[in-house]
Each structure stands twice: as structure tokens, then as C-alpha cells.
Amino acid sequence: NGGGMNGTSTMMDFLEEPLPGVGTYEDFNTIDWVREKSRDRDRHREITSRSKESTWALIHSVSDAFSGWLLMLFIGLLAGSLAGLIDISAHWMTDLKEGVCLAGFWFNHEHCCWKSNTTFTDRDKCPEWKSWSQLILGHGEGAFAYILNYFMYVIWALLFSLLAVLLVKGFAPYACGSGIPEIKTILSGFIIRGYLGKWTLIIKTITLVLAVSSGLSLGKEGPLVHVACCCGNILCHLFTKYRKNEAKRREVLSAAAAAGVSVAFGAPIGGVLFSLEEVSYYFPLKTLWRSFFAALVAAFTLRSINPFGNSRLVLFYVEFHMPWHLLELVPFILLGIFGGLWGAFFIRSNIAWCRRRKTTKLGKYPVLEVFVVTAITAVLAFPNEYTRMSTSELISELFNDCGILDSSKLCEYVNDFNSTKGDDLPDRAAGPGVYTAMWQLALALIMKVFITIFTFGMKVPSGLFIPSMAVGAIAGRLLGVAVEQLAYYHHDWAIFSGWCSQGADCITPGLYAMVGAAACLGGVTRMTVSLVVIMFELTGGLEYIVPLMAAAMTSKWVADAIGREGIYDAHIRLNGYPFLEAKEEFSHKTLAMDVMRPRRNDPPLTVITQDSMTVEDVETIINETTYSGYPVVVSRESQRLVGFVLRRDLIISIENARKKQDGIVSTSVIYFTDHSPPLPPNSPSMLKLRSILDLSPFTVTDQTPMEIVVDIFRKLGLRQCLVTHNGKLLGIITKKDVLKHIAQLANQDPDSILFN
Secondary structure, eight states: OOSOTTSOOOEEETTSSOOTTTTOOOTTOBOOHHHHHHHHHHHHHHHHHHTTTOHHHHHHHHHHHHHHHHHHHHHHHHHHHHHHHHHHHHHHHHHHTTEEETTOTTSOHHHHHHTOOSOOSSTTOOTTEEEHHHHHTSOOOSHHHHHHHHHHHHHHHHHHHHHHHHHHHHHOGGGSBOOHHHHHHHHTTBOOTTTTSHHHHHHHHHHHHHHHHTTOSOBSHHHHHHHHHHHHHHHHTTSHHHHSOHHHHHHHHHHHHHHHHHHHHTOHHHHHHHIIIIIOSOOOHHHHHHHHHHHHHHHHHHHHHSSSSTTSSSTTOOOOSSOOOGGGHHHHHHHHHHHHHHHHHHHHHHHHHHHHHHHSGGGGOHHHHHHHHHHHHHHHHTTSHHHHSOHHHHHHHHHOOOOTTOOSGGGOBOOOOTTOBTTBOOOOOBOHHHHHHHHHHHHHHHHHHHHHHHHTTSSSBOBSHHHHHHHHHHHHHHHHHHHHHHHHHTTTSHHHHTTOOTTOOOOOHHHHHHHHHHHHHHHHHOOOHHHHHHHHHHHOOGGGHHHHHHHHHHHHHHHHHHOSOOHHHHHHHHHTOOOOOSSSOOOOOOBHHHHOBSOTTSOOOOOEESSSEEHHHHHHHHHHOOOSEEEEESOTTTOBEEEEEEHHHHHHHHHHHHHHSTTOOTTOEEEOSSSOOOOOTTOOOEEEOGGGOBSSOOEEETTOBHHHHHHHHHHHTOSEEEEEETTEEEEEEEHHHHHHHHHHHTTSOGGGOOOO
């Protein structure tokens, strides 16, 4: 059907049936939320209309409606199972640094002692568990035994961390870090191919165990969100409506993020709120309920796999015997101030270190960096029992309220049981054990504060939740013991006389540790409501919501006064991702014409005409530019806007036309109108591409305030917006242009925005 003998030409439309690849997106590009939601509505209308035609169509309609819940079930089961595997493995390998169980090498220290049939006085020293010195030398006392245990601890730590970084570097570079900044960016509509793929999931699961077991100052909670989102992304391929629609897939990923927090902390409600408050960009009501369902399934799956470990429904169970007093809000607010200062200090220091890592030779040697940081961490950690133990154990110890049977140094007070009632112990004078513990905790605090700065961002999986909580819990316990001793020795002071008499149980240092943990985590992440709910679910302490909220809000206000960005937003900006923060207001008085391209003295805007350009003309434009799409106009002279066409759709459509249809050559005319234009006789076949043309692109006039333009980009998730004047095309504003403009107004480097 090329140029016929009768002198007429035939118009070909190859896109009456969808072509594979048309409507998809290239790597490191932003999805078109409006188009994706429109497609889903069209699909849903079609299924609904067909459901009335036959029983099979009705069954298909019901299964389509139910598929979302089924997918949530699968995500919860898979995420909970992997979290259980990670939790059990990490506990065993962490204890392996110190010794091995003779009853079965696969038992960790705690399980080994549970299996013991022998009576022993110290709960941590059962006959079945042997330290490396006991195993090799036959005894565990003396300087040589200590040196051997020290050596084995460092060697195991180095082995685990090196294996982790080598696996990440060799098989899945995206498996490093926390993953939350990238997931937050992906949920806003950005495409990062492979970030949520099967290799990333496998390697992140393995290396997360290794990294946590190495004793580095990191946690597994943030990376578990990445693991759960990988599960969600992979399982989306089982259902067509999620596999073929990027917006629908992001609804699933929001629910998966909630499931990740749920298995990390045993906090289903907090997980949903974290997904809503911190990471999700689009969160409709149905996603809220599905997220809660996925989070519950994940939490119960984890509990059924590992019912006896720290992964039970309450991670750090607390039982404080005395209520807090109103005057204690003063030290709680002080902890909030400390948390805010620590958060701001950590973010600035960590971003400066990560920027240095990217811009110097340091970034070229990730294995060496991990080796050095691990060696320093292990050498400094072993002598101090509070840094040698796992961070989760440390936090649990700090949250603990001392009872009569507690053997911890933190509970070695001068005994006075005359006024003891049940488990309630009066405030007592601190004994030698408490003072020793305070010095050790102070040293642990200094180490954790500084070593975490260099650890977060290395090429191994690394979470920040637990290290931040540990810093706050140590500071809180130190302050709590100080206030407790102050109340004991000066109970006649005016601030104590009304509510804390001599011999009463007034001050609970464990509560101060819990409040401090919340303050530091809030200072780093800037979470508020979700943080308080997570802490409540984490500890089971419902009556302590007011102290937690006071500390969390204070830490956020203090940190915001120093710097507006939380750690995840700071890393998004560091990596140049195109994330448009929905929480910040745009208050500058600029217009669309100030931001649009082309600017003055720039080359004219690249456009495609609706019916006068050949295949060769269009291919030349594609080859000479790197734009994601092109405006389509009536003609170069009129510049009247017709629509917008994506670069990827053009490439795929032209390639398919050349391969599958005779008569399509370089001189074939491409046009986007309903009717074919008149052409000379014996012209080659024409190519109609109207079906890939967006006939309703978002447009604003050149006088539109940028405040409105920014709101449009935020609320509709636009990739680009065309600028017109009296219907005539003037220019284009992309998401990257908006982000660069905001950065420029904030006196930041606009060239730090790398992607569109």
C-alpha cells in the first residue's frame, strides 16, 4: 500500500493495537501520574462494563477487585518470613563473634542457655556456651584468654563486613545503604530500574545479616523497608493491573513500606503512619487499609517464625512501676533539645562526609573504607561491654526498670529493701556498679555519636533507626540516673518535696532512656506522630505518650531551627534525585516565564509539527536532543499547541513501523491529525501516530505565579508543564526546572539536581 498507480497514498496507523513498550518509561525518568491514573480508570470502566455480559467476565471483575488484598497477603507473608530469617541469622552470627554453643553450633547464646539442663547462677554463663578462649585454650580467665577473645571478635567482625561489601559491590550495588531515600523518591514517581529487583532483594537480605553481625554502628530496621518494597515490586508482576501501571504499583509499594516498618519494630499501626507521614507521595484511603492489613500479616508472620527472639510483637517491652510527674517534663524537654541538636549535628556531619566520599578518591575504595571503619569500631567496642553487645540488647538494657532480681551493673544500688513493696524499689543511693556503668555509658555515647557519622552511607546495608535510638537511650539513662540521685540526696528541695519524699520510688531512669531514644530518632528523621506511635508499640507504654510527644516535638523544632531537612531528604538532595517535597511552602513571587525554557538567548524550543515532518526529520530531532518528550504544534509559524508526545513512544512506534509495515521510509510523513493531509502523487506511505499523542497536556500561561505552578507539580505529580501566551506555545517547565528554581532561591547549588 505504498504510492499506488492511481496516484493516491495510504495513511497507516500502527497503534490501533498497543505496542509493547509504548507508554513505559526509561530509567532515571519520572512517571506521568495523570496518564497512569487515566489508564487505570479506563481499564476499570472496561472491566465493569464487560462484567454484565457473561458470568466469566463477572468472575474476572470480582477477582480484579480482590487482587489487591491477595497481593497484600503475599507481601506480608514474604516480608515477615524474610525478616524472621534475617533476625534469627543476625542474632546467631552476632553471638558467634564471642563464642559457640556446644549443644548445637546453630544456637545463639540465649537459645543455647535455654536448652541447658544444668543449673547455673549467672543467666549468661551456662556450661553449654563456650567463649573462643575456653574452646581453644580450655579456660576463659587471664590476660591471654582476653586477648584471644578480643582477636577473634575483631576477626569475625572484619570477615562479616568484608563479605558484605564484596557481595554488594559484585552483585547488587543498589543493596547498600538504608534504601529509604531512594524508596521515597521512587514513590514520588521516579524510575530506578533494578533498585527493587530480585538480585537486590537476595543480596540485601544476605548482606544485611552480615553487616548487622559485624558490630558496625548500624541497624536493620531501615533496610527492612527496602527489603519489603523489593518483595512488593516483585510480587506486583503476578497481577496485570499492577505490573502494567506504575501509579498502581506505587500504591503497593506504599503498603510494602508499612509492612517493612511493621516487621522492623513490631509496630503495624506505626508502620502505616510512617508510610503515610514519611515516604508515600500518593496515599488514597484504600491504600491505608491495605497497608494496615499487609503490616499485620507481616508482624504475625514474623512472630510465628521467631516467637522467642527480640522480634516478638513488642520489641523492647517495658513495665515501669511509677507514673511520671508533671515536673519531669523539664528533663524530658531537655532530652528533646539534645535530640534536636544531635540530629542536626549528625545530618550536617554525615552529609559533609558523604559529599567528600563522592568528590575524592575515598569513594573509589569502598572495600577499604568498610575495612577501616569496621576495624576501628571492633577495636573500640570490645573493651566496653555496652558497645560490645548488640545495639538492640543495649537499648533493651537501658529501657529496663531495675527489679529485685536484676543483676545488671545499672541496677547495682546500695540495697535497702525495708520499704520494698512487691517489685517496686525505692530510689536508692547508687552503688559502685552504677558509677562504673555511667562511665562506660558515657564512653559508649561518645563512640556512637562519632562512629555512626562515618558508618551511615557506606557500601553495606545500613539503617539509622537503632543507632539513633541508642544514642538517645544512653543520654536519657545518664540523665535519668542523675535526676534520680539528685532526688535521693536532695528530696527536701522545693522541686521534689511535693511529690518525691525520702524512700519513695519517684524517678524511673528507664523512662528517661525511652524518651531520649524517641528524641534522637525524631531529631534525625523529623518524624512526629508516627514516631510516638512506633515507640508506644515498641515498648507497650501507652501512659507515656505525653513525654514521648513532648520530646519528639521539641527535637523536631530544635533540629528544624538549625536545618530544615531530615536525614532522608538530605540524602535525596545529595544524590540529585528529583523529589519535590510536599510539606514545604513556596513563598517567592516569581512567574512561570522566569523559570520556563528556552530562556533569553537560548535556542528556540524543539517542537514537532502535526502534519509536515518526515520520519527522517523526527529521527534527526531524537538523535540530536536528549529531551524526554516534545510539544506538537500546528506549524512552526503559528506555534499553536496541539499536544505532547514522549520520546520513548516515538522511538518505539517508528521502529515498529519500519519493521512491520511496507512503504514506511525516511521520507514518509508523520502526522498526528485525524485526517490525512493532501500529498503529491506517488508519495510514500504516511505514518499516523495520533494514538501516542497526549491531546490534553497541562498548560499554564506565562503570567502564572510559580507558587501555583509548584502546587500543580506537587499535587498532580507532573513531569512537565507547557507555557503558553494567548494559545501560542512559549516554552516548557519540567520537574527538574522547578527543583532547580527552588534550590536557587534557597541559595543551594541548582546543578545538584541531576535527574528529571
